[in-house]
Amino acid sequence: MGFENVYNHKAAVKESANARVNLIGEHTDYTGGYVMPTLLGFKNTIELSRNKESKFEVFSEHFNEKKIFNDFIKSQSNDWSDYIKGCLFVYFDEYKKIKLEHLNVYISSSIPLERGISSSSALCVSTLKALNSYFHTQIDEKHIAILAKKVEHDYIGVSGGIMDQMVSSIGIHGKAFFLDCLNLKYELVNFPSNWKFCLIDSEVQRNLRSSSYNDRFNELKIAEKELDVEYLGGVELNKFDSDKISSPTVIKRARHVVTENNRVLKAKECLLQDDIKQFGKLMIESHNSYSKDFEASTNDVDEIVERSIQCGALGARLTGGGFGGFTVSLIEKNKFSNWYKKINQYYPAEKIFEV
Numbered sequence: 001m002g003f004e005n006v007y008n009h010k011a012a013v014k015e016s017a018n019a020r021v022n023l024i025g026e027h028t029d030y031t032g033g034y035v036m037p038t039l040l041g042f043k044n045t046i047e048l049s050r051n052k053e054s055k056f057e058v059f060s061e062h063f064n065e066k067k068i069f070n071d072f073i074k075s076q077s078n079d080w081s082d083y084i085k086g087c088l089f090v091y092f093d094e095y096k097k098i099k100l101e102h103l104n105v106y107i108s109s110s111i112p113l114e115r116g117i118s119s120s121s122a123l124c125v126s127t128l129k130a131l132n133s134y135f136h137t138q139i140d141e142k143h144i145a146i147l148a149k150k151v152e153h154d155y156i157g158v159s160g161g162i163m164d165q166m167v168s169s170i171g172i173h174g175k176a177f178f179l180d181c182l183n184l185k186y187e188l189v190n191f192p193s194n195w196k197f198c199l200i201d202s203e204v205q206r207n208l209r210s211s212s213y214n215d216r217f218n219e220l221k222i223a224e225k226e227l228d229v230e231y232l233g234g235v236e237l238n239k240f241d242s243d244k245i246s247s248p249t250v251i252k253r254a255r256h257v258v259t260e261n262n263r264v265l266k267a268k269e270c271l272l273q274d275d276i277k278q279f280g281k282l283m284i285e286s287h288n289s290y291s292k293d294f295e296a297s298t299n300d301v302d303e304i305v306e307r308s309i310q311c312g313a314l315g316a317r318l319t320g321g322g323f324g325g326f327t328v329s330l331i332e333k334n335k336f337s338n339w340y341k342k343i344n345q346y347y348p349a350e351k352i353f354e355v
């Protein structure tokens with residue numbers, strides 16, 4: 001298709017944002033803890049121009065569909081265009097001095113949807129970046145992430161933290177993005193040259209389980225209340241007093257978060273020390289905790305993780321919000337072709353992606 005074919009003129013601005021894979025630190029972001037994702041090559045691109053007919057027109061290449069609207073009222077049916085409406089709503093609400101201009105929007109994306117690699121955050125971040133360029137508002141990247149989170153929370157209405165928006169807005173391809181989600185301080189850490197990460201698609205669509213994500217979110221909020229702390233992410237492992245929590249299920253959920261935070265800190269050290277074996281072990285521990293304590297995995301996903309390790313990966317785990325989507329494996333570069341040959345006997349090449 002292309003912008004020009006749809007709108008018969010050239011776009012005024014074009015901005016992109018990438019998807020991410022979280023290497024370690026799951027469900028720790030909204031409890032003020034640590035995460036360490038990295039950007040993927042998959043990206044979402046937004047092109048914009050002025051619409052002279054006083055309406056907003058949005059074309060999605062993926063859905064091969066155009067939506068036209070005049071207001072920013074969210075649809076009843078969770079339509080894909082709600083994300084664009086939400087970005088427009090949040091942006092114009094924040095920058096009230098800007099004279100509202102109607103726009104033509106074109107969305108193209110290489111990101112597989114609903115696989116736990118944050119396609120929605122990349123969509124919001126790229127849209128806000130495009131609005132920022134178009135209206136010359138000079139919003140910095142951190143604030144773009146904050147606004148993108150506002151779109152997903154306040155407008156779309158999904159629970160979640162700020163990891164995806166931060167890495168999508170600020171991250172650099174080829175570097176790990178270590179983030180303290182409480183104060184939004186981050187570090188870009190280099191990967192040692194002999195490390196390689198690879199994704200395998202479980203094909204279980206994550207979105208179908210978004211209610212389970214919210215259940216976990218709420219369970220962690222109960223843990224914070226009963227422990228009488230503002231953020232579970234601030235609780236150190238040796239200060240975690242599970243006796244204060246009344247439900248055994250909530251104890252398990254909270255234990256995942258407290259131990260996971262500790263693993264993220266150790267994982268960052270491993271990157272700095274080039275300790276690939278220990279990093280791999282931490283990924284496996286992280287997956288076990290995510291699967292057993294947090295109960296956010298599925299049998300299919302657990303099987304992929306086990307097979308990947310049997311085939312020679314040093315670590316593997318489910319990445320993202322849980323309940324399906326992609327797994328991520330860590331492999332030594334010189335063992336990669338051997339690992340690939342073996343894993344490819346179980347999964348076709350279309351399901352395996354090199355990071």
Ligand code: GLA
Nearest residue numbers: 026027160161162163320321
């Ligand atoms: C989703 C959310 C993130 C984070 C992860 C789990 O991707 O959008 O904020 O909570 O799940 O780590």
